[in-house]
Amino acid sequence: MSIIEKAVERLEQLQKAGAAAEPQTEVQDAVTAQAAAADVPPPAVAAAPSVETQKPASPSPAPMSTPANSDRYVEIDLDRLNSLGIVTPNAPRSLIGDEYRIIKRPLLRNVQGKSAAEVKNANLIMVTSSLPGEGKSFSSINLAISMAMELDHTVLLIDADVSRPSVLNVLGLPPRKGLMDVMTSKDVELGDVLLRTNIEKLSLLPAGTPHPRATELLASDAMNNLLAELAERYSDRIIVFDSPPLLVTTESRVLATHMGQIVMVVEANKTTRAAVKQALATIDSCPVRLMLLNKTQHASSDSYGYGYGYGYGYGYGYGHGSKENT
Ligand SMILES: Nc1ncnc2c1ncn2[C@@H]1O[C@H](COP(=O)(O)OP(=O)(O)O)[C@@H](O)[C@H]1O
Numbered sequence: 016m017s018i019i020e021k022a023v024e025r026l027e028q029l030q031k032a033g034a035a036a037e038p039q040t041e042v043q044d045a046v047t048a049q050a051a052a053a054d055v056p057p058p059a060v061a062a063a064p065s066v067e068t069q070k071p072a073s074p075s076p077a078p079m080s081t082p083a084n085s086d087r088y089v090e091i092d093l094d095r096l097n098s099l100g101i102v103t104p105n106a107p108r109s110l111i112g113d114e115y116r117i118i119k120r121p122l123l124r125n126v127q128g129k130s131a132a133e134v135k136n137a138n139l140i141m142v143t144s145s146l147p148g149e150g151k152s153f154s155s156i157n158l159a160i161s162m163a164m165e166l167d168h169t170v171l172l173i174d175a176d177v178s179r180p181s182v183l184n185v186l187g188l189p190p191r192k193g194l195m196d197v198m199t200s201k202d203v204e205l206g207d208v209l210l211r212t213n214i215e216k217l218s219l220l221p222a223g224t225p226h227p228r229a230t231e232l233l234a235s236d237a238m239n240n241l242l243a244e245l246a247e248r249y250s251d252r253i254i255v256f257d258s259p260p261l262l263v264t265t266e267s268r269v270l271a272t273h274m275g276q277i278v279m280v281v282e283a284n285k286t287t288r289a290a291v292k293q294a295l296a297t298i299d300s301c302p303v304r305l306m307l308l309n310k311t312q313h314a315s316s317d318s319y320g321y322g323y324g325y326g327y328g329y330g331y332g333y334g335h336g337s338k339e340n341t
């Protein structure tokens with residue numbers, strides 16, 4: 016059985032056997048081409064109880080172009096973000112913070128070249144999933160912020176889900192120019208649309224002005240050039256791509272070929288095994304693929320801040336007593 020098949024099977028077992036009752040924070044390099052030892056479940060993110068469905072961005076939409084020196088700086092309301100269940104630098108230790116601390120660890124190891132095998136372009140990290148709504152944006156925002164909170168990592172979060180962009184909206188920011196504008200307008204340079212934020216080490220590249228052929232552009236030469244520019248100009252930066260779902264269009268598969276690492280979000284109790292398998296098969300060119308089980312449920316709805324502490328172990332329960340194929 017291939018590593019991927021094993022991992023998919025584990026996911027299924029996890030979904031059947033325990034995900035609905037246990038807080039899941041186990042981690043591992045769930046599926047990596049180099050690491051065959053996938054004996055542990057994928058890292059998981061509980062459904063944050065306080066997260067509401069996306070609210071519209073804060074009222075006071077600024078025009079696309081704002082005065083010169085404030086133009087490229089945006090202020091994210093961190094308290095609001097925290098209330099949405101998203102990692103923030105100003106919050107005390109939280110469940111979500113702990114979960115992402117675990118999730119980012121294998122990714123950062125590869126970025127720092129600390130893994131057994133060196134990963135090319137390890138700083139280019141794509142967050143994707145099979146279908147819409149599984150938590151790609153939620154995960155990429157959390158991952159990017161969590162990584163930016165590290166002392167020695169500067170992070171650029173790119174909203175590359177250009178037909179359903181949501182990064183700015185989730186961050187409570189009005190629409191801005193971005194990726195689409197760089198690709199479609201000669202007058203717009205990357206440096207014109209990158210945004211600095213009040214999270215010191217985090218910058219953003221919004222999806223930009225909606226374009227009817229947005230997803231096709233993602234697979235275009237212009238995008239290839241942009242990726243090359245990003246890789247060269249920001250080689251010291253971690254670049255997190257919030258990306259389109261793999262089974263809806265083919266563009267993100269092309270995007271995937273440029274990435275050093277891919278985080279594949281799987282929605283607990285929802286994404287089917289067949290969809291996961293199919294989606295993983297489309298990105299097998301990427302050297303490191305890590306699966307992230309999202310929206311797991313806690314035993315009680317008020318278990319945010321529960322007390323299982325920091326003793327993350329591996330191999331919790333499932334697969335030992337549970338019937339594997341029932
Ligand atoms: N772990 C989670 N806990 C609570 N809500 C979540 C979680 N992950 C995603 N959501 C919510 O589910 C919805 C879909 O997630 P989103 O990240 O927008 O999916 P995608 O980007 O894959 O389409 C959003 O309203 C988001 O806030």
Ligand SMILES: [Mg+2]
Pocket residue numbers: 151152153176179180181257
């Ligand atoms: Mg999204």
